Amino acid sequence: MIEALWRKLWRHRRLLTAGIVAILVAHALAGSSLVVPVGLSLLLVASVLVVGDGENQNGEGAGAAMADDLQRLPAEHLAQAVTDPLILFDRTATVVHANAAAIATFGSLAPGLSLPLKFRAPEMQVLLDNVLSGSVGADSIDYAEKLPVERLYRVSASTVGHGSGLYVLIFKDQSEARRIDRMRADFIANASHELRTPLASISGFIETLRGPARNDAAARDKFLQIMQNQTGRMARLIDDLLSLSRLEMKPYLRPGSRVDLTGTLKAVIDTLTPLAKDNGVVIEREFPDEPTEIPGDRDELFQVFENLVENACKYGQSGGRVVVSVTPGHDGPEPTVDVTVRDFGPGIAEEHIPRVTERFYRIDAESSRAQKGTGLGLAIVKHILTRHHGRLSIASEPGKGAAFTVHLPAN
Incomplete structure (x- = not known):
């Protein structure tokens, strides 16, 4: 401790000398004894220097300790913190470690597995060869996985550190952006x-x-x-x-007002009654007379049900009637109010059902144009329901009509 103190005093000798001179001059002018004051002054200066230097050392020491902790942190812990699929491999293109995202995406990636055997696509082989040969320090390609569903990735490969003999593959999913x-x-x-x-x-x-x-x-x-x-x-x-x-522009903005659902449906039916008569269709109601209030935007929900009832009258006119019903729903974790618009026309073939809400998708283009359809009605319905945290389900069999059910949160 004494040796360390002397080293610190020596490093700050100019400041210490100036302090001692100032103290001596002050006490000479005062004509008092110098032994005790000078000793106390020296101790004061030394303690200031020690404390100041100690604070600097503490700050530097904390940074050094954190750096040491980072160096000791296992590589697999860092890999697990990465949300994208990540694979560490060695000079022989053999898997050393794969994080949880990589295993969930590509299945078993046990240490010792050969990457060229796991990823046989030519572009992956070229990427591995380029990085392992040292011709490039880092490279990236587009890579597509076909099974179980088609996914597109931007794959980056690079060395890890200097002289570690390890390399890393990172897969960035581009499927949604490409879609x-x-x-x-x-x-x-x-x-x-x-x-x-x-x-x-x-x-x-x-x-x-x-x-x-x-x-x-x-x-x-x-x-x-x-x-x-x-x-x-x-x-x-x-x-x-x-x-x-x-x-x-506002797909996730939840409406702040409440809507009388039965009142909105009555207004929709009253509006479309002349169209229904022109098509030889009768619109039947099956919902409670008392108000059914839910959170929502009245104009947007009016547009949803207007689209659905109008479609039922146009494309299901051969059935002669359309039934609009309101029932409580209990299929999900939260209670819903379900509105079903059912027609008794030709129905929809099963292969068309997943695509009918796509923009401009038509089951029968000629029939749609004849009915003055734009091909956007159900796409609009889907977007409005997404904004209301609701969903649309479709049930149909050819020759037995179709039922479009809107599920809206009750609370």
Whole structure:
């Protein structure tokens, strides 16, 4: 301790000397004894230096201790903290360690397993060869897994440290981003097609009216009616596109108000009764007369049920009736209110059911266009229900009609 103190005093000798000189001058001027004050002053200066140096050493020591702890932290603990699949391997491309995410994604990855045998895709072989040969320090590729479901990964490979003889593979799942890109491209293509068809029709009729049918009154009236129908179709499509865009801007914003569900359904049925009569359909009600309140946005829920009831009247008109019912639901962990719109028309084949809520997906394109459908109605329904933390289920058999059930949280 004494030796360490002298070393510290020596390091700060200039400051200490200046302090002693100042003390001596002060006491000489005062004419008092110097022994005790100087001794006390030296002890004070030494303690300040020791404490100050000790604080610096404590800070440096804490940082050094943390660095030592990090160096002693097992590599598998760090690997487990990574949420993406991660595989450590050696110079022979043999698995040394795989984290839980890698095992959950790719199955058994026991130490000693050969990576070229596990991942046989040519691009993976090239990636491993490049990194192991030392031609590159790090590299990345796109890699697709086909089974059990198709997934797309961005795979990065690099060395671990310097001279460790270890390498790492990290798999970043790009499936959702690729799905969104593909959906966006499909959406643009479909929207362009839907708008191009009526525009081509209108352009053709305008050309005919300016040429051969210039003085043909009957043809002119017929073509103008078709042009009016086509412009109406484009207007409906644009309205649905704008509605879908607005919903996508607020998909997870939970409505703060409460809605009388039975009152909303009555308003929907009253609105669509003339359409039902035109199609030879009777809309039947099976719900309680008293109000059924749930959290939600009335305008958006009105749009949901208007879409469903209108579809039932149009595509299920051969059944002659549509039944709208409200029942309590107990299928999930939380209570729900279930609204079912059932028709008795031709029904929907099983292979179409998972896709009917996709944008522009049509079971029968000609029938849909004849009914003035845009192919976006059920996509809008799905987005509104997502915003309301609800869901849509569909049950149907060909020849026995279809039942669309909306499950909405009761609380």
